[in-house]
Amino acid sequence: MAVSTRPRQALVLATTLALALSAAACSGDSGDGDSGSTSAECAAFDAYTGNDGTTVSIYSSIRDAEADLLEESWSQFEDCTGITIKYEGSGEFEAQLPVKVDGGNAPDIAFVPQPGLLKRFADAGKLKEASAETKTMAEANYPKEWLDYATVGGKFYGAPFGSNVKSFVWYSPKLFAEKGWKVPTTWDEMMALSDTIAGAGIKPWCAGIESGDATGWPATDWIEDVMLRDAGADVYDQWVEHTIPFNDPKVASAVDRVGKILKDPKYVNGGFGDVKSITSTSFQEAGTPILDNKCAMYRMASFYANQWPEGTKVGEDGDTFAFYLPAVDPAKGKPVLGGGEFTVAFADRPEVQKVQTYLASGEAANTRAKLGNWVSANNKLDIANVENPIDKLAVEILQDKSAVFRFDGSDLMPAAVGAGTFWKGMVDWINGKSTTEVLNQIEGSWPK
């Protein structure tokens, strides 16, 4: 173990062994990353030192390659502060976190992507309020709209970290250039373009809402995005807070607007079949016909950049790129639908608070962004550190002062609706049920 090449490896190994043997003397040895790094490199982390040899556990839904980048991004933090971060990612995160918490085995920090779930934990008194340092750091770096989602009953529980922008439409710049089609800037232009494309013998839209046990969510994103455009941000807020009923005419109008695209056999579903094929097409596959010119447009979040087959060039001059889903009435501003995860803590040990504060910092966001494939609403994020063109576009939109940002509504609603009847209702809707019938059903399922 003495011959390990990288200090981080030595650190991990030392801790593992030390813990395994329950050696009492571990704290002194495992912090030896300290001496390995020069003080200049560590200057940025001065504020977080003083808890050498402690361990903080983080639990989130981020796994595999993306988890590697995450761990890489805080490795220097670990080296300089001597705090070991024990990371665990799980695909069953949403179902397991409550089990762990109720069972008395909560992680120190969790990255919760649903403000609804965050609120449940806060209400149950399980979450620890963020420290003053974390709060100051978060207020300096994130827009108020974002912090509101992590504030329950006047208490602030944790800063956002990663984010994504959902209001994107993917298309093929090559095909558009070849046919002389222009990227639409208003809703009406987009509908006119759809007719033009359909006239050219190409299905203008692709869609797919199959996603295993989360089937239906891409359709709910569609509805939310249009709700934000059709009825405006205020009505949107009333809708997710249930101060207007789910079957309100304003909601029905937004759903019908989506229906003009998703339920019109002239427009969908390029490469897969008829309208109903949307329900059985996975959202991962749904955009790929764009590359074969079998369909022209696919509304999907920024993270879809990672779903294209290997070798696909994403960019304004590449095989595929995305444009901002245009507003219905540009005078009302630029509505943006997005999502992200919040770094909340179940423990208030000093080292936990330090990690939480660090995660809210510009340092953390820039370090992670440099490694690629990552976007954050952190306003300290230097756009030069974002490499991927679609991520650049997303960061621009997030930092745009004129943009009206709203969080993904299904993540704000009670899970019984937001991860249940809303998803299922949309599947039924695509599969042929009427707007009224579906909206009444969802309204009936809202927990009393």
Added chain:
Amino acid sequence: MTTTTPVLAGEATAEQPPRTAAGRVRKRLNSRTATTVSIVIALLWTVPTFGLLLSSFRPEDEIKTTGWWTFFTNPQLTFENYNEVLFGRSSSSGQLAQYFVNSIVITIPSVLFPIALASLAAYALSWIKFRGRDWVYIGIFALQIVPLQMALVPLLSFFSRGVSLGGVTLMPAWDLADEQKFIQVWFAHTCFALPFAIFLLHNFVSQLPNELMEAARVDGAGHSKIFRSIVLPLITPALASLAIFQFLWVWNDLLVALIFAGGTRDTAPLTVRLAELAGTRGSEWQRLTSGAFVSIVVPLIVFLSLQRYFVRGLLTGSVKG
């Protein structure tokens, strides 16, 4: 299992030709239908798995655009899927070997404990007379329906908070770290396996001939001796099948391991890694095809090696002994 009479040279009598000509014809006819029917079933049952096997050797874009049967007209083979599964690219989660060892460490005690405890319990419920035993048995039987998911929180709380009654600590928290968490997993798997194990073994143990037990008792053998030298050898096939099912259940389990061991490479089993291979957004599911085969190999070896305990001769021999 229902009668006492030892079998004489089973194989030889079985192969004896039928006496009459008609019987011979019947036998031939019968064996032909038998063969046909079994081939049809075997084929139906194997095709989906075979498709999966073939898919696991096909390149990603081929899997996603054409059916596996096109392999026969357009054969394209790759080991890329296996390469990714076995030597994965994720450094944080490490390579498969780690998880493989974890799976084995989790599985072996999780199979041994419930089988041993269940066979003891099944014996007591069948051959030791005490009041209310039938109700105990029925109660255990009914526990099979308790959904595993509902048991997770209380059991986790039992480990992490201990047991206290009215402020008095009856048992402290376990406070296990890293590798020690395997103990929790063994404990949980043992609890969850017992109702079915006791139910299955009770059925076999209670069918054992009464005369055999009486004879042993007359010889002065106690319950412990009867259990060891008569019951255990006689229920070997049942133990073998139970071992297989429990093995499979534990080997394929994701939920119990994730809750009680956690998802890090220190303790997480193969299933956790395989689930991870599908990618955070599930887009890399072509890797599941090869992952599934990597994970099937061990259960299959276990099945094949335990299969010999099902053969007739063994049972006969043990009755005599």
Added chain:
Amino acid sequence: MEFEDFAPKLSMLLYGVIAFVVIIGGLLLLLDVVPNYFARRREAALVAASVSTTDGPAPPPSRRLRKPGEGLLGLAFLIPALLLLLIGLVVPAIRTIILSLSNGDSTEFVGLRNYGWIFQENDIIRVLTNTLGWVVLVPLLATGVGLLYAVMVDRARFEAVAKSLIFLPMAISFVGAGIIWKFVYAYRGDGDQIGLLNWLWTTLGGEPQQFLNNAPWNTFLLIVVMVWIQAGFAMVILSAAIKAIPSDIVEAARLDGVTPWQMFWRVTLPSIRPSLIVVVVTITIATLKVFDIVRTMTNGNFDTNVVALEMYNQAFRYQENGQGSALAVFLFILVIPIVIFQIRNLRRQREV
């Protein structure tokens, strides 16, 4: 690095196995020693009683001593299992019942409201009929196929291989099986079919079908997956039972000149009856609890929902502990007929 990583794990395994040997061995030893001690005392008491018969009314020591001794001994055999069951299942079961009487985040008592909710759900009738379909068809088909196969390949030349083929699906997890079959049913509107079923269908001249979208056949297609898995279970148990039929009975029947058909109905079936019951009961309970298959393949959409999946969703996805627990208790109620059947079965067995 490699070995150092494995060493603590392997030593844990070693501890585990040692613990197993110590616990089970110790238990058996204890069961050996303690009754012997009692037996010796009883003997001594008997001897003492026979020596001084005039000392008042001698109690019948054998009766009195043996009964409690037996009970105690039975308890000793049972105690480890009972303790684990108490911690792992009885306590959770009681907790579930209590939760089912509380609201979503278990903060207030709501009486039977959650049970009322079950029957107010719009599509609850559909969920119940689906569950009924599963519970009737899966045990029937899986046991039927398993039994047929076990009989057919018994003593065939390639028995081991043949059995492994049917057993193979057992070795795949429910989720894995769901993924495999999703492939089989996959649908493509244009271009090449990637699903086997649609390929066969279109080759025969049909229009491509979205099999999983069309009720009620989609439920049947999901049931097929469960049958595919459970037939291996039925086959393994029934095959072991068939092999345990004493061959003198078989031989005697053969000498009587019975047809294979009669042989099956008069000899094989009655002999394996107990195992058959085990198989049917086990598969029935497993079917009531199964939700992974539905979750992976349709997530209960298109009218394929079942009680167990709804329970899982309510309790774990929607954080509605009360409603989820009520559904769990409801599942328990559904099993009561099987429990009654089992009690009668046990009675009959004891009478023989």
